[in-house]
Amino acid sequence: MTALLSINIGLDPNITKLGGLLITWHGVFTAIGIVVGVWLAAKLATNERIGIDADTAYTLGMIVVACGIVGARLLYVVERYGDSSNLDSVADIFKINEGGISIYGAIIGGAIGGWAYGLWKKLPAAAGADAAVFGMLAGMAIGRIGDIINGEHFAKVTSLPWGITYSHPNSPGFFREPMHPAVAYELIGDLVILGVLAYLWRREMKAGMIFTLGFLLYAVMRFFVSFLRIDSKDPIAGLSTPQLVSLLVIIVGVPLLYYFWKRPQPEWQRMPSAAERRQMSMSRAERRRRLRTGP
Numbered sequence: 001m002t003a004l005l006s007i008n009i010g011l012d013p014n015i016t017k018l019g020g021l022l023i024t025w026h027g028v029f030t031a032i033g034i035v036v037g038v039w040l041a042a043k044l045a046t047n048e049r050i051g052i053d054a055d056t057a058y059t060l061g062m063i064v065v066a067c068g069i070v071g072a073r074l075l076y077v078v079e080r081y082g083d084s085s086n087l088d089s090v091a092d093i094f095k096i097n098e099g100g101i102s103i104y105g106a107i108i109g110g111a112i113g114g115w116a117y118g119l120w121k122k123l124p125a126a127a128g129a130d131a132a133v134f135g136m137l138a139g140m141a142i143g144r145i146g147d148i149i150n151g152e153h154f155a156k157v158t159s160l161p162w163g164i165t166y167s168h169p170n171s172p173g174f175f176r177e178p179m180h181p182a183v184a185y186e187l188i189g190d191l192v193i194l195g196v197l198a199y200l201w202r203r204e205m206k207a208g209m210i211f212t213l214g215f216l217l218y219a220v221m222r223f224f225v226s227f228l229r230i231d232s233k234d235p236i237a238g239l240s241t242p243q244l245v246s247l248l249v250i251i252v253g254v255p256l257l258y259y260f261w262k263r264p265q266p267e268w269q270r271m272p273s274a275a276e277r278r279q280m281s282m283s284r285a286e287r288r289r290r291l292r293t294g295p
Contacts, residue, residue, distance in 0.1 A: 071109015
């Protein structure tokens with residue numbers, strides 16, 4: 001039964017080399033995820049609900065990406081430096097195109113960098129973070145496609161009627177027995193969380209709540225999915241580093257969610273209601289009509 005429903009991936013995780021640069025499926029889908037994530041976050045941030053101008057939104061997006069990349073590689077290196085993860089020299093630390101990043105490092109680094117920039121520029125940081133979390137989750141989901149192809153994240157051998165195997169010898173996941181598609185579970189979890197947040201986006205929640213809920217839901221999902229993965233160290237009480245970070249996010253996120261829920265919304269940062277947005281839309285349409293026909 002397991003063999004019949006096992007998905008085999010025989011793709012070479014390395015696509016080609018351009019000069020000295022190795023192009024991998026991981027790198028390609030990470031790049032696509034970044035582009036889509038920035039576009040989606042900027043699109044939401046520039047609507048009437050938040051009101052950040054397009055140039056500022058894309059600048060903020062690039063800062064989030066840069067801080068996310070630094071955080072992603074930093075946490076990966078801190079966790080694995082000195083073991084057998086091809087981190088034998090200082091130069092190896094910077095070979096991010098060959099894989100080896102921590103998603104948790106990316107979202108925490110991006111969140112810190114984006115929030116700091118928003119406060120510095122006196123932007124509606126909480127509302128902007130609500131938009132950014134959609135881009136974050138969409139980008140992670142797309143990036144996980146590359147992880148699935150590469151097979152670099154190991155999981156336990158599956159006892160369920162489905163699993164995943166890798167038949168290309170260049171794949172880090174070149175195993176005989178089918179294992180849990182744990183990264184695919186996380187991809188599905190990202191999409192489910194996106195759907196929940198999209199529903200809540202229409203419920204006129206206070207600024208900051210969607211951002212915090214996105215982090216909390218991801219932390220809960222990642223905590224349980226990580227029980228199936230065997231590619232992280234277990235530094236404390238048999239819990240892996242991602243699980244410990246998940247617990248930290250939950251400990252910080254629950255009171256932060258309560259704070260945003262109870263915080264009076266400043267008038268300049270208050271989200272227009274659905275009726276107000278309809279009125280603004282009608283006003284713009286009226287102005288366009290008058291420009292065409294005259295007063």
